[in-house]
Amino acid sequence: MNVSQAIHERRSIKSYDASHRMTEAEIEQLLSLAMLSPTAFNIQHWRFVVVTDPVLRHQIRAVSWNQAQVTDASLLIILTVDLKAWQKDPARYCASAPEPVREYLVNAILGYYQDHAQAERDEGMRSGGMAAMTLMLAAKEMGYDTCPMDGFEFDAVAKLINLPADHVPVMFVVVGKALEAAKPRGGQLPMHEVVVYNRFE
Template sequence: MNTLDAIYNRRAVKHFDAQHRLTAEEENTLLEAAIQAPTSYNCQHWRFIILRDPALRAQICKQYANDQAQITDASMLVLFTADVKAWSKTPERYWANAPQEVGEMLVSWMGPFHEGRDWLQRDEAHRSIGMAMQTMMLAAQELGYQTCPLIGYDIDEVAKLVNLPDDHVMGPMIAIGKGIKDPWPKAGQLPLSEVVFENSF
């Protein structure tokens, strides 16, 4: 599929074929595509939790997500989290394949850029989640699947269920599978004249 076609055709689908399963190869393709997304300093903050256990999905759906059927019915349900301290954890590994002088230079910049700026560390983690999510959704579109990003769940309670480490943040989930109902009509985008500025507001 053409990339622009994937962008324009991607929609948040709410109803999935609960009997359909992705193959292991398809799952791997989606995950490998997601980690091609860019991250600041190549920190690769993302940590993906594939929620497979039907009982866990049912618990999240019923208790913490307002009975959103895509949580239980999607072929694949991925919870996006991120390590806010990724920049400090053996950062040399992020530049293992770069020329030595480039890797050493960038690693030397990472500490001063992040240290003492908790807000920035969290922002970078969430930015990384967002870019990986969009990449995965477009990859799913290419494979002929539909997706639904969702943040409408009790973040604190689900964090407990997945044993989220203290230095990680929670992001949205993506439900992926075969849609069985057409999505709602597109709600409408703001015109470029309202959202695009040149040089300043």
């Protein structure tokens, strides 16, 4: 499957075969592809919480509007972000770069994030969104369906997964085998309504 086909065929699926299990090799392949998603300064601040404990999945479903895909999909991935990743040995994010480049990048990282809580959060949300899209397209290429989700109580989920204080949830991505085809698309806006050249009128 090429990228264009995966983009066209990816749909948000709500109903999954609860008996299906992904192999460890498939899960590792999916996550290794997600880890190639871009992040500012290559700080790789996403953290993929793969929830395999069935009891925990049911607890999370209870604070996610009782949405069945939380427990029924083969895989529940909670995308979170480490807001303070930029502080944690930032030289490792450019370890293979020449020393002058590494020094420049470390200073740039510190200058960009120091005392900029909004930048920390904004970059986390952007990075999480890009990683989620990578997960969904890679899953589609592997023959799986997905659903991105934010229909959950963020604080409750954070508590259930023991999320560190300097991390925040971004979204869920569930992955699995669909029980039914997606409904027809609700209606795409015409290109002239969503594409702006140069500036708004």
